Amino acid sequence: MNNFDWANELNVAVTVCDLNGIVLYMNEKSAKTFSKDGGKNLIGKSLMGCHSEKSKAKISELMGDASTNAYTIEKNGIKKMIYQTPWFVAGKIEGLVEFSMEIPLEMAHFKRE
Template sequence: MNENEWIKEFPAAITVCDEEGILLEMNNKAAKGYENEGGRKLIGSNMLDCHPELARTKTERLLASRAKNVYTVEKNGVKKLIYQSPWYKNGQYAGFVEMSLEIPFGDLPHFIRS
């Protein structure tokens, strides 16, 4: 198996950028989600250019602070967990990964473990 082969068809949208915000990779689900903006053609462009000013400013702060950002959103009745986190290569900060995962609240069991 290739190193990142499993990511291609993983059922969450995954995008990866470098420390400056340049998009390096996206899986199939992310490419489909950004289809109207160019899909995979966005690779090599700066993701900051795709955000309105408020989101751009927050994303710039995240890139600079290297802080994780986790939240939920709902659009058209679909709830998602957004998980944005720095990634590292050989121990050095290399950029951010964003995962957007649909949350099936109606069918989601919850367990408390000891």
């Protein structure tokens, strides 16, 4: 995963790590989101140091069974949708990508039949 030009200016934080939890890529929104932790200086470093034991276990689980984790959080009056999912090369899991997007506190939900 070397070319992320398409993601750099998205209004969604995109963070990519390898199977060892080493941060490979952060777009501009991700770097801003994690600026207090070092921003782009986190690239090449383990993301495990920034997570609780519970989160580390979840990351290991996602990588172990190539599953996806999705949830919402609210902090400082901002609600976000977090979507963590594996990325692959030739069918082999290579790491995880996290998409973090700000969403309205109340948002429409449509059920389509």
